[in-house]
Amino acid sequence: MFNFSQKQSPPRVVVISIDGVPYSFIQKRIAAGDLPNFKKLLDDGSMRRMNSVQPCVSSVAWASYMTGKNPGKHNIFGFIDKKSGTLETFVPTSENVMSETIWEIMSRAGKKVFVMNVPGTFPPRPVNGILIGCFLSTRLESIAYPKHISAELKARHYRIDARAAIARENPDRFIDECNLVFTRRAEIMLHYLEKEPWDFFQGHIMETDRMNHFFWDQAENGDSPYAKAFSNFYKRLDELIGVIDEKIGDEAELIVLSDHGFCAIKKEIYLNRFLAEAGLLKFKTASPKSLHDMHAESLAYSLIPGRVFINLQGREPNGTITPARYEWARQQATQTLLELRDPDDGAPIIREVIKREEIYHGAYLPAAADLIAIPHDGYDLKGDVTKAALSEKTALAGMHTFDDALLFMRRHDNKPARENLWIGDVAPTILKLMNLPVPADMDGVAL
Template structure:
């Protein structure tokens, strides 16, 4: 059996804050062995530390300003509309292609934002941006037939993710995570045995998922902590770390003394905050954003209510990939729904100087409506810096009424964190929610008008 020269195992969202104590307690013996025999460290993620730019920077070795992937959604040229990001948004070579050109075979599986898959000397199985199981997400195509013949159909979605308001639903999600981890472990082992490459990489996503939805059961200081549920779900996150350590051990059996092994993460994890900021609402209060006028007739109000409730239901019940799939199938319905649910498509661009995207889970960032950048830009270049200074000052004035502390403690200008040919596509101001500050954002509804200071 040919062992890989390099094996990379990705644990999406894994954090040393949890892994180190559990290694010390004996729950992760395979990671412990790698730590003892090799080198380890806390690496800095990309900013903002989210999946699309982080994994893309890992696979290209470049800042987002040089590869063009900044977050889950991207602005379309010459419009204010947004579209979902995928591998086609990446505009530079990956390490897999570079290695191929040097005569080195590569194989990757389940790396986020690799759809559509690259044509490699080896193989590629796309990750979380794959629209559906029906998509052509495996190259070469015959590999899919081979895997499904040997392992059965590949599953990409956790069915019950979202509306988890019962213990039964939570148990179903945890069981599906286990099934997904087992599936990708079987895929990885099969590929190592039957499709050996010089360099291989496999990513597991379940740590990210379980931390998003089960952190409050473990964390006694969490504002949503439920002591009664702690006994049942308090070990949910640790169990996933432990299970993936077991998968790591199985993968390591296919290595030898000549194999270099990397275990990597794209970003960390932690609790969500109970502080919610409605950025577009605040920009409206500052007189920097205006909404379109609305007659507010009864029919429109009723339609808005129906669509808003339907949109909230879908956001709560569908997985990320299911939302992407629905948007692809019914793009006009999505646009109409978002126009009622959020303020973004109800903005009067001819009177707006600054705005924030509120669609889906885009990071809380602010764009300046600069002349020449978008069809209805109104901000002159001479006004740009003063306007950014004003916004930063006003954002610093948002205070937590319980503590008096600033809710948002750091705002980063685009040029401080992005550089390269595509840096101009990034937001003008990036609000730090991951380090200095902890807060969430929510949509400002279009029926709430705030056009004056």
């Protein structure tokens, strides 16, 4: 953990969250001299590697950050989840976060908050201050609380998100899109930083994740055509960090964090295709369109990324695995998943298979997948049932990793008193910095 210095930390906190930026990448770019403002931060604080959550999905990780709890308590398990007792899937929103967030705790305590663009915050829930929702919103008119902030955002030409579809068609245009969205995001962030009274301020940069997904290989290959554009984008992020650091001075604690790491994609792996080839998943038709075409004789199926559900009787709409055979079914699925190999070189694809109760606990544990398959770096697990092939390589260049998120805290030294920091530790840490009580049911531990 970070050891608090002798100087008393101020009760105000600024958090800059940078989606999907690896600790190892920032350290490498600092050493290369590309990020002078990040380097300057290290003169008065420490940066540490931090674990994410499983699965490594932004919506799950940021829900754990904002609540300080594991998914079994906050109820977000993936970018898509399924309705209880059905095979109907949906994209979880703030309405599905079944726990109080740190900015709601602060609001109850009379603290003024400003929160912008943190994944999982749409629709915006009421706070004592301003909350601008995330990319899940499709319209500026409904993105903010209170409502009049939406009109301000529209007048200032705020952009909700970069459109990923552009990257598949025109990479150059997508880079321009990410830079434009970043510019508008930074302008709004700095506007409210100076205009609004706040005790807690958080601005979230999503464009880092967008760039990493489509250009991560450029980061690893300096001779590639988009390497300069990728590097220049991160230099712009570094400049923004420097501006914010200068503006807040010593009047607030500064935290910079990410939610997961990144690595290059070797292949996208269609796990349901593998389960079908292995005989664990069967369909009623030769060309299934969705999981609704699953045959009752199936043992298991998967939702992205790597979440495996047993076709359990009494839970699944056509479940045939009796509760008495549940553990047997999980063992069968686990053994089969661990046998999955790259069809080209025979390399193992699945590093580990985790039972849900090994990493989750809480009232919402029954909603979790029965097993979570953890791939080796480079194998991006997908859930599409329409694919005829086990794997392919698409326009996606980068994927999320678990153990390479970052956490920077100003005015804290870099002599850790414990290892295995995880993103849920940040919530109680922030509350402690603000002299607010930490709820007893938080899983995170203040640093």
